[in-house]
Amino acid sequence: MSEMQSVYAVAALVLLACSLVVLFVAFRRVFSEVEQDEREFMDPLPPMLRLIWPLITFSAHYFGGAMKAEQVARRNRMLAQSGQSFMFNAQQFLGLQMVTGILAAAGCVIAALLLDAFDGFWVLCALVVGFFLPLLKTRELANKRRERIVRQLPTYLDYLSMSIQAGTNFTGAINHAVEKGPDGPFKEEMSKVVRDLRAGMGRFDALRLMADRIDIDSVNTFVNAVVQAEKTGASIGETLKIQANQRRIERFQLAEKKAMEAPVKLIFPLVAFIFPATFIVIGFPIGMKLWETLQ
Numbered sequence: 001m002s003e004m005q006s007v008y009a010v011a012a013l014v015l016l017a018c019s020l021v022v023l024f025v026a027f028r029r030v031f032s033e034v035e036q037d038e039r040e041f042m043d044p045l046p047p048m049l050r051l052i053w054p055l056i057t058f059s060a061h062y063f064g065g066a067m068k069a070e071q072v073a074r075r076n077r078m079l080a081q082s083g084q085s086f087m088f089n090a091q092q093f094l095g096l097q098m099v100t101g102i103l104a105a106a107g108c109v110i111a112a113l114l115l116d117a118f119d120g121f122w123v124l125c126a127l128v129v130g131f132f133l134p135l136l137k138t139r140e141l142a143n144k145r146r147e148r149i150v151r152q153l154p155t156y157l158d159y160l161s162m163s164i165q166a167g168t169n170f171t172g173a174i175n176h177a178v179e180k181g182p183d184g185p186f187k188e189e190m191s192k193v194v195r196d197l198r199a200g201m202g203r204f205d206a207l208r209l210m211a212d213r214i215d216i217d218s219v220n221t222f223v224n225a226v227v228q229a230e231k232t233g234a235s236i237g238e239t240l241k242i243q244a245n246q247r248r249i250e251r252f253q254l255a256e257k258k259a260m261e262a263p264v265k266l267i268f269p270l271v272a273f274i275f276p277a278t279f280i281v282i283g284f285p286i287g288m289k290l291w292e293t294l295q
Contacts, residue, residue, distance in 0.1 A: 043086045049096075052103075056088075056095040063098065064091025080213040082142035083185055093138075097131050104130025145185045146216055150251060152186040153218055157244035164237035170226075171203055189214060204230065218247055 045053060067075075067090065075090035088096065108126035112118040156177050163173035174197070178190045189210050196206040204227050211223040222243050229239040 042088075043084075045087065052099050055099045056092055059095030059098045060089075060091040061095075064094055067091065067094060077213075077215070078138055078142060081145065081215055082138045083145050083188065084138065084141070085213075093134065096134050100134055101127045101131030104133075146214070148184055149186045149189070149214060149216060150218060150247075150254070152182065152184045153222070154244045154248040154251060156181050156186055156190065157222065157240050157247060161237050161240035161244055164240065170236060171197060174203075218250060222247070 049056070072090040075093055076085065079085045079088070079090070079093060105123050105127040108123050109118070112122065159177035159181055160170075160173045163176045164170060168176060174190060175194060178187060178194055181187050181190070192213075193203075193206045193210050196209065197203055201209075204223075207223045207226065211220045225239050225243055226236060228234075229236050
């Protein structure tokens with residue numbers, strides 16, 4: 001009987017080894033079909049993304065093709081607005097969402113097993129939160145980037161206006177603004193305009209492409225004003241000067257609006273946190289004195 005058990009054990013080990021070999025070969029073949037990611041001209045990946053990048057490319061290769069054309073265009077537009085279009089594309093962003101969702105669900109499962117309180121509902125919640133977390137983060141980055149562009153726009157319009165009034169043409173003014181302007185997202189967008197101009201694109205086409213990427217009303221107004229001035233023969237330098245003054249006024253009005261909204265936004269923290277804590281600090285000694293008196 002012991003000999004039969006040993007034979008069964010050896011057979012089980014052999015089958016297990018064969019299964020592991022087949023599984024390894026299958027995974028290697030599946031991963032080998034994934035296209036190699038050429039990142040020579042792309043932005044460097046953060047350390048955390050670099051660790052899970054093979055899983056992201058795997059998910060993008062096998063599931064990114066299911067995305068519709070309008071979904072791809074919408075994701076690429078969102079990535080461009082957040083400044084991440086040179087880090088990954090729409091399919092890779094979907095792969096990132098899938099990987100973060102699976103990792104969040106796996107972390108929830110491990111935590112639940114350690115606490116001996118496994119519940120599929122919380123695992124599903126972790127999966128959903130992990131899937132949508134990169135999307136929420138990207139939208140937050142896009143909003144912050146828009147605010148920085150709005151703040152920097154008048155400065156760059158001043159650079160363009162002064163360069164043109166000094167005798168430089170519009171293309172030279174853009175190059176001068178990129179060289180001398182402050183660092184920030186708008187400088188990155190202007191650098192892309194310079195790159196498109198060197199690639200042979202028309203200057204107004206490059207500006208319109210920049211306006212489409214940023215998708216801010218003030219930038220669209222600036223581009224349309226420059227194009228209209230060129231078509232009508234008006235002074236581009238004077239047009240840019242007027243645009244700079246208008247954008248500066250709009251920036252000041254936006255700051256005033258946010259300052260007026262601050263008291264309204266403070267009502268909930270005051271009522272929910274600060275007032276109760278204040279009442280407890282003030283009322284506790286009074287309550288203790290009353291309690292001692294009643295006793």
